[in-house]
Amino acid sequence: MAAAGTDTDLVARVRALKPLVREHAPRTEQERRVVPEVATALTDAGIHRMNVPRRYGGYQSRPCTQIDAIAAIAESCGSTAFKTMIQAGCSYIAALFPDEAQDEIFTGPDVKVGGTLIPDATAVRTDGGYLVNGTSGFATGCHDADWHLLTVRVAPESGEGPPETLWTAVPMAELEILDDWYVSGLAGSGSNSVVARDVVVPAHRVLPVGPLLAGEFPSKANADDPFYRMPVLLMFCAWTAPNALGLARSALAEFTERSHRRGITYTFHHRQNEATVTHLQVAEAAMKISCAELLTADFVAVIESRAESGEPYTPEERTRIRAQSGYVVRLCKEAVELLASASGASSLHRDVPIQRTVRDAHALSLHSFVNPATNLEIHGRVLSGLDPGTPFV
Numbered sequence: 001m002a003a004a005g006t007d008t009d010l011v012a013r014v015r016a017l018k019p020l021v022r023e024h025a026p027r028t029e030q031e032r033r034v035v036p037e038v039a040t041a042l043t044d045a046g047i048h049r050m051n052v053p054r055r056y057g058g059y060q061s062r063p064c065t066q067i068d069a070i071a072a073i074a075e076s077c078g079s080t081a082f083k084t085m086i087q088a089g090c091s092y093i094a095a096l097f098p099d100e101a102q103d104e105i106f107t108g109p110d111v112k113v114g115g116t117l118i119p120d121a122t123a124v125r126t127d128g129g130y131l132v133n134g135t136s137g138f139a140t141g142c143h144d145a146d147w148h149l150l151t152v153r154v155a156p157e158s159g160e161g162p163p164e165t166l167w168t169a170v171p172m173a174e175l176e177i178l179d180d181w182y183v184s185g186l187a188g189s190g191s192n193s194v195v196a197r198d199v200v201v202p203a204h205r206v207l208p209v210g211p212l213l214a215g216e217f218p219s220k221a222n223a224d225d226p227f228y229r230m231p232v233l234l235m236f237c238a239w240t241a242p243n244a245l246g247l248a249r250s251a252l253a254e255f256t257e258r259s260h261r262r263g264i265t266y267t268f269h270h271r272q273n274e275a276t277v278t279h280l281q282v283a284e285a286a287m288k289i290s291c292a293e294l295l296t297a298d299f300v301a302v303i304e305s306r307a308e309s310g311e312p313y314t315p316e317e318r319t320r321i322r323a324q325s326g327y328v329v330r331l332c333k334e335a336v337e338l339l340a341s342a343s344g345a346s347s348l349h350r351d352v353p354i355q356r357t358v359r360d361a362h363a364l365s366l367h368s369f370v371n372p373a374t375n376l377e378i379h380g381r382v383l384s385g386l387d388p389g390t391p392f393v
Contacts, residue, residue, distance in 0.1 A: 007059035011068045013045040021076035022353075025188070029356060032181050033143045033190030034080050042073070047084055049109045051092035053102070053222060057109030058091075060227045063235070063300050067242045074246020075253075078360030079188030081246055085239045086140040086189075090115035090149050092235060093167065093207070095228055096217035100204040101169055105147050114141045114172070115149030119165050121196055123152040129202040130154070132168055135178070140191040145172045150196060151209070167212075169205040170196065185363025213391050226307045233369075233392050234303055234318065237325035240370045241296050244332035247361045248289045254354055255339040256282060262344065272342075281342045288335040292328040299324045318393040319379040326375030329365050336361045 017038075024035050042048075050066050052058025061069075066088060074081035090113040094105050105111060121134030132152055139148060148170050153163040176195040181187070207217065212232060222228040259272040259282070269275045299321045306313060340347065340358045347354050365372060378388050 007046065007050065007061045007065055010046055010050070010059065010061065010065060011072060014042070014047060014069045015072045017041050017045060018072060018076045021073060021080055025077035025080070025353065025356065026350065028077055028079050028188035030188075032187055034077075034083050034141070034188060036144075038077075038080055039144050042080070042084065043110050043112075046110075047073075048087060048091065048112055050088050051095065052106055052109050052111070053095050053225075055221065056102075056106035058106070060225075063230070063238050063303055064297075067238065067245075067296065067300055070239065071242035071246040071249070074243045075250045076246075077188065078243060078247050078357065078364065079186050079190075081243045082186050082189045082360075082364070083141040085243060087112050087114055087145065089232075089236050089239050092228075093149055093212075093232060094147065094169065095222055096212060096219050096232075097167075097169060097207045098204045098218045099221045102219065102221070104205070105169060111147065112141065112145045113147045113149065114139055114145035115167070116151055116194070119151040119153045119163075121150055121152045123154045123166065123168065123201070125154065125157070126200070129200060130166075130168060130206065132170070132196045132199040132201055135193050135195045137180075137193040138191045139177070139194040140189050142172065142175075142177050142192055142194055143190045148172050148175055148194060149207075150175070150194070165209040167207040167209060168201040169207075170199055170201060174199050183363070185359035185361075187359075210391075226310065229310070230303055230307045231313070231318070234299075234313075234321050236369045237321055238296075238300055238303060240364070240367060241292075241325045241328045243364055244329040244361065244370070245289070245292060245296060247357050247364070248285075248292065248332035248335045251336045251339045251354055251357045251361075252282070252285055252289060254352075254357075255285075255343060258343065258347075258352075262346065265344065272344075278342065281338055285335040285338050288331045288338075292331040292335075295324045295328050295331075315388060315393070316379075316382050319375075319382045319388050322369075322375040322393060323379035325370045326372040329361075329370045330372040333361045333365050 024038050028035050049059045050061040070081050070085050094113045116136040116139050120136045123130040123132045149167045150170050152166050155163050178193040181192040263270045272278050340354050
């Protein structure tokens with residue numbers, strides 16, 4: 001399947017791949033990375049073009065389109081959706097780098113860009129660039145990425161004050177991948193650690209994180225494009241939420257289907273779907289998912305409208321989006337857990353997808369972008385008249 005020139009039918013193309021993604025989900029988890037058959041099919045569908053600049057053949061897809069595409073993947077495999085989300089977000093960040101770096105990175109519209117946002121590596125200034133060393137964990141999708149945005153700390157030249165944080169664009173071929181991704185949830189996302197050993201990064205392949213959080217970035221070609229004026233941190237909230245939506249929808253669909261085929265052991269119910277308790281459980285789960293969908297639609301609409309109008313966000317609006325994304329994850333996780341608790345002991349078998357969905361939903365809720373407790377605290381601080389307590393809003 002060849003990717004079309006626009007994203008008009010992107011979501012339909014992705015949905016057509018759901019049986020393939022679902023079929024390979026157990027193997028993806030077992031091999032701890034998205035299997036090549038699925039990765040290739042999604043690339044051919046154009047999934048990696050969503051945030052690539054149009055001048056390189058990308059789509060610059062509307063956030064609502066991206067939400068629908070990622071959620072559709074998550075309905076079949078949480079790990080595959082998470083990898084897709086991270087690479088989509090990192091492509092967006094790459095489009096904020098200096099234009100010279102973009103010309104190197106976007107040699108084609110289907111390039112895959114990964115990244116890590118925790119500055120565990122360090123960099124030392126050299127003539128014309130930086131020398132990078134260190135290990136960085138959670139490098140999602142590193143096995144098939146072409147580039148990696150490695151976050152580094154640089155000591156101030158004066159020797160005083162906090163280190164500067166930079167994103168450095170590094171070809172994946174220059175990094176080593178450690179075999180250390182052994183986890184219980186989102187296990188197929190391939191989020192191994194990567195190691196940089198004396199990697200030379202030229203100055204044009206560097207993006208300062210501090211100014212970026214304030215809305216300043218060096219790309220001249222994309223500087224006036226409203227698409228690339230959307231706040232990166234809020235976009236990551238938007239990209240992560242549909243992972244939860246897809247997982248919860250798949251749990252509801254699977255539970256509903258199985259309830260017609262199984263009874264409730266040690267009761268007179270030969271079909272679970274005939275039991276009153278099942279009616280209550282499935283309705284409550286459905287309502288939680290519906291609420292999560294409404295919350296997602298609300299904050300995505302705000303992001304889209306602000307991109308079009310150029311109107312600035314208030315601190316309360318920024319933290320509310322973080323809180324809403326975290327609450328979406330909480331609602332979806334609760335829906336998944338409710339349905340899993342009603343699925344009986346037979347659902348513990350590895351060939352019943354809901355056991356994997358439970359673990360993936362739990363893992364997703366721990367992610368810093370959408371952790372419910374953290375995001376509610378940040379929003380609550382602003383509602384209480386305090387500063388957010390973090391620049392990451």
